Amino acid sequence: MKRKTPLHSTPRRDFIKKASIASLGISIVPRHVLGGVGFTAPSDKLMVAGIGVGGKGESDIKSFADSGLAEIAFLCDVDDRRAATSRARFPKAKYYKDYREMLEKEADKIDAVSVSTPDHAHAVQAMAAMQLGKHVYVQKPLTHDIYEARALTEAADKYKVVTQMGNQGASNNGTRLMSEWYDAGLIGDVTEVYCWTDRPVWPQGIPWPETSSAIPAELDWDLWLNTAPYKEYVDGLVPFNWRGWWDYGTGALGDMGCHLVEVPVRVLNLKYPKNVQCSVGSVYVDEFKRGYFPDSCPPSSHVTMTFPKTDKTSGDITMHWMDGGIQPTRPEELGPNEVFGDGGNGVLIIGTKGKMMCGTYGRNPQLLPTSKTEEAVVPQKYERVPGEAEGHYRQWVEAALAGYGKKEVSSPFSVAGPLTETLLIANLAIRGFDIRKEREDGRYDYPGRYIEMLWDAENMRVTNFEEANQFVRRNYREGWKL
Numbered sequence: 351m352k353r354k355t356p357l358h359s360t361p362r363r364d365f366i367k368k369a370s371i372a373s374l375g376i377s378i379v380p381r382h383v384l385g386g387v388g389f390t391a392p393s394d395k396l397m398v399a400g401i402g403v404g405g406k407g408e409s410d411i412k413s414f415a416d417s418g419l420a421e422i423a424f425l426c427d428v429d430d431r432r433a434a435t436s437r438a439r440f441p442k443a444k445y446y447k448d449y450r451e452m453l454e455k456e457a458d459k460i461d462a463v464s465v466s467t468p469d470h471a472h473a474v475q476a477m478a479a480m481q482l483g484k485h486v487y488v489q490k491p492l493t494h495d496i497y498e499a500r501a502l503t504e505a506a507d508k509y510k511v512v513t514q515m516g517n518q519g520a521s522n523n524g525t526r527l528m529s530e531w532y533d534a535g536l537i538g539d540v541t542e543v544y545c546w547t548d549r550p551v552w553p554q555g556i557p558w559p560e561t562s563s564a565i566p567a568e569l570d571w572d573l574w575l576n577t578a579p580y581k582e583y584v585d586g587l588v589p590f591n592w593r594g595w596w597d598y599g600t601g602a603l604g605d606m607g608c609h610l611v612e613v614p615v616r617v618l619n620l621k622y623p624k625n626v627q628c629s630v631g632s633v634y635v636d637e638f639k640r641g642y643f644p645d646s647c648p649p650s651s652h653v654t655m656t657f658p659k660t661d662k663t664s665g666d667i668t669m670h671w672m673d674g675g676i677q678p679t680r681p682e683e684l685g686p687n688e689v690f691g692d693g694g695n696g697v698l699i700i701g702t703k704g705k706m707m708c709g710t711y712g713r714n715p716q717l718l719p720t721s722k723t724e725e726a727v728v729p730q731k732y733e734r735v736p737g738e739a740e741g742h743y744r745q746w747v748e749a750a751l752a753g754y755g756k757k758e759v760s761s762p763f764s765v766a767g768p769l770t771e772t773l774l775i776a777n778l779a780i781r782g783f784d785i786r787k788e789r790e791d792g793r794y795d796y797p798g799r800y801i802e803m804l805w806d807a808e809n810m811r812v813t814n815f816e817e818a819n820q821f822v823r824r825n826y827r828e829g830w831k832l
Contacts (some may be wrong), residue, residue, distance in 0.1 A: 453479065514766075525613050544696075546670075607776070653776040808821055
């Protein structure tokens, strides 16, 4: 039975106004004023509030605290079970279930906010924090919708806050080394890229369960649903399997794309694609029928996008995304027993003079044949991040303490936003594949299948298949807005 929550039926009045006024009282005193070199005074620490503090959120806030420069001051989670470890680790942190209540009451005590919730909640939570002038760290993918990604990118600049997306591989050395190889001309001009993953490792390509279940006492289901349409609670959705449902997740692309596609985007300075097409796998239902279930992401897909030339290429670049265990043909330069990518995941970049590959997060970069890797000596061109992936967290904390525009981060929203949009444009093609129109004979046509969708990046819309644009910006549940 749907539980009515007054907090959700009407937006909080004067929320932003009140909290913004309170936030003006924040003051950070430089550490050199209060102590010597290496001394971190309490007032010099970044006061962090975590929204979503179980699972990845738990490890995120722990990493911020481990930097020695941040204090976890507030915790917020809709599920007491998921929050238990973080609450035990940070017993002095005040605990909330509703992030809006936390931000309204504690705005003057918060410097920065970490968001690690299901994809469909990222945008409203991050935006609420940025509107209060709080620095934000948001787990990947940045948002659920294309419109949301563009909105957060613009908001980061408008509110002058330090931002970082949680794709830690953006701070690894591998991508920077591959950029240096490419800039040195070792593989020539790139024309084609492949990215692949063995995800999903959660159920996809299935119908929504017909039987609902009792809501666990520790879980506020209405708060968990956030912007998504109301549905009865079903077992197995929380804490992880929501990724395979379009109402909440963004499939394998959203989960792994930020870790893989980020590599060629950085190496080649790619912007938005100009077209996209796809094919998807289906589920065997019976001996006469294959199943497509539009509520659920497909079990596998192959998406092809074309990017216009950049300052680092001489022409268009074709990018292939493959998931569900599909992989490109092994390059002939790779030995028969050598691992392709990291096995289940990888990136292959093909140039006119050679090829290079890596695994997830840009790890283990290799020139092909791999014997060339040790021979390659190029000057270091790009600054490394101390600690690489683990340093991704400290990097954001230090930048937030320094203030907007004072220190660089690896995945600010100015970079993470367009990257996320690219992945979600690929998802437009996947979702468009299942749009159907009923014919006079009672059967269905699927006009979004087997076409190339043309993308207008400036206006965020498909120009030749209007039905797909419904997924650019979804309708939020009543009482929620960006």
